[in-house]
Amino acid sequence: MASSLPPRSSASSYLKKENAGPARRPMGFKVAPRRNVLSAISNGEANGGTPSASVDGGGGGGGAAEAPPVVEFSGREDVDRLLAEKMKGKSKNDFKGRCDQMSEYIKKLRACIRWYMDLEDGYLAEQEKLRGSIDAENARHTELEAQLSNAIEELKAANMDLTRRCRSLEESFNKEVSEKMIAVESYEKEKQGREAAESTRDILAVDLERVTHDAKRFSEQLKMVQDTNKRLQEYNTSLQQYNSNLQADASKSGETISKLQKEKSVMMETMTTLRECNSSMSNQLESSRVSQQEAIRVKEELRKEVECLRVELKQVRDDRDHSVSQLNSLNLELSNCKEHIGKSSKEHESLSTKVSELEETCNRQQEQIQTFQKHLAVATEKLKLADVTAIEAMTGYEEQKQKIKYLEERLSQAESQIVEGDEVRKKLHNTILELKGNIRVFCRVRPLLGHDGDSNGPEGASISFPTSVESAGRGIDLINQGQKLSFSYDKVFAHDASQEEVFVEISQLVQSALDGYKVCIFAYGQTGSGKTYTMMGKSGVHHKGMIPRSLEQIFMTSRSLESQGWKYSMQASMLEIYNETIRDLLAPVRSNCFEMNTSKQYTIKHDPHGNTTVSELTIIDVFGIGDVTSLLEKAAQIRSVGKTQMNEQSSRSHFVFTLKISGSNENTGQNVQGVLNLIDLAGSERLGKSGSTGDRLKETQSINKSLSALSDVIFAIAKGDDHIPFRNSKLTYLLQPCLGGDSKTLMFVNISPEASSVGETICSLRFASRVNACEIGIPRRQTQARPFDSRLSYGTQPRAYGNIVLAICYYATKKLAVGTATNLVNSIRGH
Numbered sequence: 001m002a003s004s005l006p007p008r009s010s011a012s013s014y015l016k017k018e019n020a021g022p023a024r025r026p027m028g029f030k031v032a033p034r035r036n037v038l039s040a041i042s043n044g045e046a047n048g049g050t051p052s053a054s055v056d057g058g059g060g061g062g063g064a065a066e067a068p069p070v071v072e073f074s075g076r077e078d079v080d081r082l083l084a085e086k087m088k089g090k091s092k093n094d095f096k097g098r099c100d101q102m103s104e105y106i107k108k109l110r111a112c113i114r115w116y117m118d119l120e121d122g123y124l125a126e127q128e129k130l131r132g133s134i135d136a137e138n139a140r141h142t143e144l145e146a147q148l149s150n151a152i153e154e155l156k157a158a159n160m161d162l163t164r165r166c167r168s169l170e171e172s173f174n175k176e177v178s179e180k181m182i183a184v185e186s187y188e189k190e191k192q193g194r195e196a197a198e199s200t201r202d203i204l205a206v207d208l209e210r211v212t213h214d215a216k217r218f219s220e221q222l223k224m225v226q227d228t229n230k231r232l233q234e235y236n237t238s239l240q241q242y243n244s245n246l247q248a249d250a251s252k253s254g255e256t257i258s259k260l261q262k263e264k265s266v267m268m269e270t271m272t273t274l275r276e277c278n279s280s281m282s283n284q285l286e287s288s289r290v291s292q293q294e295a296i297r298v299k300e301e302l303r304k305e306v307e308c309l310r311v312e313l314k315q316v317r318d319d320r321d322h323s324v325s326q327l328n329s330l331n332l333e334l335s336n337c338k339e340h341i342g343k344s345s346k347e348h349e350s351l352s353t354k355v356s357e358l359e360e361t362c363n364r365q366q367e368q369i370q371t372f373q374k375h376l377a378v379a380t381e382k383l384k385l386a387d388v389t390a391i392e393a394m395t396g397y398e399e400q401k402q403k404i405k406y407l408e409e410r411l412s413q414a415e416s417q418i419v420e421g422d423e424v425r426k427k428l429h430n431t432i433l434e435l436k437g438n439i440r441v442f443c444r445v446r447p448l449l450g451h452d453g454d455s456n457g458p459e460g461a462s463i464s465f466p467t468s469v470e471s472a473g474r475g476i477d478l479i480n481q482g483q484k485l486s487f488s489y490d491k492v493f494a495h496d497a498s499q500e501e502v503f504v505e506i507s508q509l510v511q512s513a514l515d516g517y518k519v520c521i522f523a524y525g526q527t528g529s530g531k532t533y534t535m536m537g538k539s540g541v542h543h544k545g546m547i548p549r550s551l552e553q554i555f556m557t558s559r560s561l562e563s564q565g566w567k568y569s570m571q572a573s574m575l576e577i578y579n580e581t582i583r584d585l586l587a588p589v590r591s592n593c594f595e596m597n598t599s600k601q602y603t604i605k606h607d608p609h610g611n612t613t614v615s616e617l618t619i620i621d622v623f624g625i626g627d628v629t630s631l632l633e634k635a636a637q638i639r640s641v642g643k644t645q646m647n648e649q650s651s652r653s654h655f656v657f658t659l660k661i662s663g664s665n666e667n668t669g670q671n672v673q674g675v676l677n678l679i680d681l682a683g684s685e686r687l688g689k690s691g692s693t694g695d696r697l698k699e700t701q702s703i704n705k706s707l708s709a710l711s712d713v714i715f716a717i718a719k720g721d722d723h724i725p726f727r728n729s730k731l732t733y734l735l736q737p738c739l740g741g742d743s744k745t746l747m748f749v750n751i752s753p754e755a756s757s758v759g760e761t762i763c764s765l766r767f768a769s770r771v772n773a774c775e776i777g778i779p780r781r782q783t784q785a786r787p788f789d790s791r792l793s794y795g796t797q798p799r800a801y802g803n804i805v806l807a808i809c810y811y812a813t814k815k816l817a818v819g820t821a822t823n824l825v826n827s828i829r830g831h
Helices: 005-024 035-046 051-059 076-083 095-248 254-368 374-436 499-514 531-535 546-564 625-638 695-719 730-734 736-740 755-772 798-815 818-830
Strands: 439-445 462-464 475-480 483-488 491-493 518-525 566-578 581-584 604-606 612-614 620-622 654-665 670-680 744-751
Touching: 076 095, 095 254, 439 499, 439 755, 475 755, 483 755, 491 499, 499 518, 499 546, 499 654, 499 670, 499 744, 518 531, 518 736, 518 755, 531 546, 531 670, 531 744, 546 566, 546 625, 546 654, 546 670, 566 625, 566 695, 566 730, 604 730, 620 625, 625 654, 695 730, 695 736, 695 755, 730 736, 744 755
Parallel strands: 439 491, 439 744, 518 670, 518 744
Antiparallel strands: 462 475, 475 483, 566 581, 566 620, 566 654, 604 612, 654 670
16 A cells, blocks of 8 residues: 555656646757656566555455456546546445555556656657757758848948949049039130130231221322322423523523522422432331231231131030030949949848748748747747837837927927017017006015014014905005005015015016116115015025026026027126215225225216216126126125124125126127116114114114115105205115116015014005105117017007007916906006
């Protein structure tokens, strides 16, 4: 019984391994066969060590054994059924019956093992057969790859040969073209020489005609001289006869003879003169004949040269025709070469197609044996996916190419639209600012600090912000001793507003400086209300103030406008007004204490165009935000600050930063000049709360005096007085163009949320309301350019004004919030 158990466990483990074998059996190498185990079991049974022999021997019956039943296995189900078979109802003590059942079971297992052995032999034979077919296919595939590689190499060599031939043909073609150009140039030179020869011939023909005419004239004169000579000879003969007569009659009258002798002498002199004239005329005639002969000779030479030139011209034309024919033949040969190259490329493509077909054939063959080469099938699938991905990538590349082309066209259109839209934006923005009022007021509430008390103090003051549509973001309510005070400004920032949110509201105003306007932004409020933090900020990206952010935008926008042809140059200056004295914060030499070098007297001057200058003030050219940042740090270290009971570091002077901007556009010929003034005013404070004494007391009195002068100026402007007291303070006189001129002005009113500061808060809010109600001059753009053709008109006609209103309403509804747009439309209707 004990000896019969191991074969059953071996058979079951063998079945399990045989079932799991194909799943993990690798391809391409042999696996050690399990035939040895089965052989060992079979041999053991043949040697009499089988359980069935011991079972039969243990029977003790000595009778004839029954013939074993024939068991046939047709599949896995029969094997599973055999393994799942259990002992039938025998008692535990019936060992003989159990041994009989065991022997029958062992016989069935033996038959199962034989079936598995036969099955394994078939698998091995089929495996050897498939391995042989795989080797044959691999050899065939290798041979095909070698043939294809040889064909590809031959094609590459042919392609290189054709490329060399094409290159040589191109070189010969270029050489022929250069020779043709040389021949054409020589032909042009010959043509010019022929034209010069023809012109020379024409000139010589004219000279010949003139010489012929002179010769005719001289011959006529010679005939006249000959006639005169004949007449003189006849006269001479007559005189000789008369002389003979006179000699014959000499005796008659001596006086008559002497008279005749005198006449004879005179006539002889005349004859001599005529002879000399005749000889000179003969010489001229000879010279004329010589020149005529020379002209005839030159004419003959020129005629011969013209004939030679004609022959050479004919030869050049023949050479040109020959060169043209050679060029045509070269072009024909080049086209034949291109066709040959195209045929070669087609043959290369056909070979590539054949290669792809052969690869597909190989893939199909590999799919037939994928049970043995699954990794090859997976690689083929990956290759197919890679091909599909490559095709999709190529398709996507073409689509992206088309998209890029379309986007480039759209980009060029958008750039032109940006230029036009930028001009429209500038005009709309400036018109909106004019309709809103030239002095805009923003209110900002400082958050509570650690050393501050509760905003609801013993006086019962508190700050709230209305949430209605009309007042959202523009109103602020202050409740003091049960009385509610409401104020409304262009924008109100709560205590949780960030520096970025505040700057977004003034960014377009800063942009106006680049457009050629004068812009002024100043902060007003009591000591410790956050003016310096609003304007200058602190260290850190999120805490930068309005001045650094404005300068960053100016330089960034100026660089972006370079693509539109704009070039800007900028100059910066910084000063402070301390105790009604102007101090240059960028002066190269100054002491560390508050006492300044008074050797320079700074005076404020305004020209008729509204430009402000301070004499002897240091002005530095700046080219980037780094230059301005270093200047701001230098000014911050030198600026006058002090400690009071209201603020640990209180600004004791009015800080003024000025940036002059000059721009020119080479494309439009436009020149602009803008000015950006950024001012941090010293804080107003009450002596009882600040506890200032000594120098601090003097500083506080000077600050309050200048701020009172600023209030007087604002009140005078609000009332419409004829006289505005700008000269009552250095601060108001410096701000005269911003408060009463053609500048765009914005005031920040900073308030503290402390209940103990409610009095100063109410005064600041009322002063801000007065400022917001002021109407000053219309801002003017300082520019010189050709007239800009725009669809908007700034005339005084109702139709033009209506177009402006409609454009602004559309701009407001598109770009602004609903409440802001509604307020803007209402303000337009009011105007």
